[in-house]
Amino acid sequence: MIIQTDMSLINKKLYIGGRWIDSESKATIDVFNPATGKKIAEIANGSKADVLKAVHSARQAFGPWSEKDPVLRAQFLRKIADGLQSRSEEIVDLISLDVGMPRKMAKIMQLGLPINILNYYADLVEKYSFEESHGDARVLSKPLGVAACITPWNYPLFQIAAKVGPALGSGCTVVLKPSEVAPLATFVFAEIIDSINLPAGVFNLITGTGEEVGEVLVTSADVDIVSFTGSTQVGKRINQLSAPTLKKVTLELGGKSASVVLKDADYEKAVKATVSSCFLNSGQTCLAQTRLIIPEEDYEICANLAVSAVKNFTVGDPFDDSSKLGPLVSKIQQSRVRSLIDSAIHEGAELLIGGSHLPINLDGAGYYVLPTILGRVNPNSEIAQQEVFGPVLSILTYKTEQEALDIANNSQYGLSGAVWSRDIKKAQKFAEKIETGQIHINGGKFILDAPFGGWKNSGRGHELGLHGMQEYMSYRTLLG
Ligand code: NAD
Numbered sequence: 001m002i003i004q005t006d007m008s009l010i011n012k013k014l015y016i017g018g019r020w021i022d023s024e025s026k027a028t029i030d031v032f033n034p035a036t037g038k039k040i041a042e043i044a045n046g047s048k049a050d051v052l053k054a055v056h057s058a059r060q061a062f063g064p065w066s067e068k069d070p071v072l073r074a075q076f077l078r079k080i081a082d083g084l085q086s087r088s089e090e091i092v093d094l095i096s097l098d099v100g101m102p103r104k105m106a107k108i109m110q111l112g113l114p115i116n117i118l119n120y121y122a123d124l125v126e127k128y129s130f131e132e133s134h135g136d137a138r139v140l141s142k143p144l145g146v147a148a149c150i151t152p153w154n155y156p157l158f159q160i161a162a163k164v165g166p167a168l169g170s171g172c173t174v175v176l177k178p179s180e181v182a183p184l185a186t187f188v189f190a191e192i193i194d195s196i197n198l199p200a201g202v203f204n205l206i207t208g209t210g211e212e213v214g215e216v217l218v219t220s221a222d223v224d225i226v227s228f229t230g231s232t233q234v235g236k237r238i239n240q241l242s243a244p245t246l247k248k249v250t251l252e253l254g255g256k257s258a259s260v261v262l263k264d265a266d267y268e269k270a271v272k273a274t275v276s277s278c279f280l281n282s283g284q285t286c287l288a289q290t291r292l293i294i295p296e297e298d299y300e301i302c303a304n305l306a307v308s309a310v311k312n313f314t315v316g317d318p319f320d321d322s323s324k325l326g327p328l329v330s331k332i333q334q335s336r337v338r339s340l341i342d343s344a345i346h347e348g349a350e351l352l353i354g355g356s357h358l359p360i361n362l363d364g365a366g367y368y369v370l371p372t373i374l375g376r377v378n379p380n381s382e383i384a385q386q387e388v389f390g391p392v393l394s395i396l397t398y399k400t401e402q403e404a405l406d407i408a409n410n411s412q413y414g415l416s417g418a419v420w421s422r423d424i425k426k427a428q429k430f431a432e433k434i435e436t437g438q439i440h441i442n443g444g445k446f447i448l449d450a451p452f453g454g455w456k457n458s459g460r461g462h463e464l465g466l467h468g469m470q471e472y473m474s475y476r477t478l479l480g
Helices: 048-068 072-084 090-099 103-127 155-171 184-195 212-221 231-247 267-283 296-310 333-348 402-410 425-430 466-472
Strands: 001-006 009-013 013-016 019-022 028-033 040-043 131-134 137-143 146-150 173-175 201-204 225-229 248-252 255-262 289-295 348-352 372-375 392-398 417-420 473-480
Touching: 001 425, 009 248, 013 048, 013 103, 013 184, 019 372, 040 090, 048 137, 048 146, 048 173, 048 201, 072 155, 090 103, 090 137, 090 155, 090 184, 103 155, 103 173, 103 296, 103 466, 146 155, 146 333, 155 173, 155 225, 155 466, 173 212, 184 201, 212 225, 225 231, 231 248, 231 348, 255 267, 255 392, 255 402, 267 289, 267 296, 267 392, 267 417, 289 296, 289 402, 296 348, 296 372, 296 392, 333 372, 392 402, 417 425
Parallel strands: 009 040, 146 173, 146 225, 173 201, 225 248, 255 289, 255 417, 289 392, 372 392
Antiparallel strands: 001 009, 013 019, 013 201, 028 040, 131 137, 137 473, 348 372
C-alpha cells in the first residue's frame, strides 16, 4: 500500500469496510521528517462523508463481531501482534522517520510494547469471564458498540494497541483516527489487519485533521465510545462535543509529573532515573517526570548529578546509533519549547545546561532542542506549571516534606510521578498522598497489567490492564 518514491511515502487511501479506498476529499496533508524538515509523505485529509462511511461500516460489523467466541477475537489480536513482529524493521524505520525517535529506543518502546499489549489483551480475553452471578442475577459484560479511537503522534503504535487491543477484544468495532503528524506506521498496522482476514468493517482507518475528521467522529450519534489520547485542550473540546449524544468518553491527556527525592534517598539513582524519564523521546512523553523536587540543602549535589546524567544524552540523527535524543516532532514544537526556556530564565530560573540556542553540530534544518536543565525553578512559574513536551527538566527545592508534597500537588495535572526514599514504608506513605494516576516508588517499573490514567486535567478513565478493557464494556443484569 505504501509506495516509496525518492524518499516520498504516499498513502492517500483509507481502510474502510475491509478495503483500501480513495477518500471522497481530494485534500491532502503533508508529513515531514523532523530530522531534516523535509516533506516525506502525503496522506488523505478525509471528509465528513468518509467518516460517516467508516462509522456505518463499523456499525454494520458490530453485531456479528460482538457475538463471536472471545477465543476467536483473541486469535485475531495475536495475529496482529505477529504481523507487527514480522514487519518490525519497516515499522521502526517509519516511526524514526516521522516521530524522530532514535531507532534503537524506538524498537523497544514503539514496537516491542505494542506487540506486548496486543498479546496481553489476547491472553486476557481468553480467560476473562464475560458473565458473573450475584445470587439469582446473571451479569453479562457487553461491548459498548462502535469505538472511535483518536490517537496522538508521540508513541503512535503504543497508543493504537492500547485502544484497538481492548476494543476488539471486548467485542467493539473500531474507527481509528491516528495523528496526522506521524501517521506512517499506522498504514502498516492496517495492512496487517487487511492480511489476516479480520471480518470487513471490524477495523477502519481514516486519516485527516482533528477539526475535519475527529470532530465528525466525536459528534456522530452512531459512535458509542470515544477513546482519546492527546492534549488537555483538545480533550476538553471532545468532552463538550460528545456531550449531546451522551456517548462514553475516555480521555488520556497531558502531564507535568513530579519526582520527589526525599532526604534519605539514594540521590544518584533517583536523579539519574528522573533524567532518563524526563528526556525519553526528547521529552515528548506524557508521563515524563519533568519536575525534580529535591531537598534545598542538597541542591548543589543533586543539580550536579542531573547535569552529569544529561551529558550522556547525545543529540542527533535518529538513524545514527549513537543518538539518544532526536529532534522534536515539528517546527512549531521546537519554537514553543525554545521560547519556554527563554521565559523560564527570564522568570529567574538558573540555566544549568542546554538552553534555547540550536545544537552546533547539526546543520540547523532539523527541529532539535538541546537537553536543558533549569535550576531553582519557582513552583508557580510557567515552566513549572505548563506541559513543555520537550527536553527540559525543572529542579525545584523544598525545606520540609510537607512542602515537597505541596509542590508535587501544585499542578493542574495528575498523570504520573515518582518518590524516592531508602525507607520503603515512608516512600509508600508519601506516594499515597500524591494526586496522580500512577506513581513509581524507588524506580518501580511500568507494567501493562495495571491501569494507567490521569487525575485532574490529565484525564478520565483508564488504559491497559483489565480496567482498560472494561472501559469498552457495560453490563446487562438478568434477574431471576
Ligand atoms: P493533540 O491533542 O493535538 O492531538 C491528538 C489527536 O487528536 C490527533 O489525532 C488530532 O488530530 C486529534 N484532534 C485534534 N483536534 C481535534 C478535535 N477538535 N476533535 C477531535 N480530534 C482532534 O495532541 P498531540 O499533539 O497529538 O499529542 C501530544 C499530547 O498528547 C500531549 O499533551 C501529551 O501529554 C498527550 N498524551 C497523553 C497520553 C496519556 O496517556 N495521558 C499519552 C500520549 C500523549
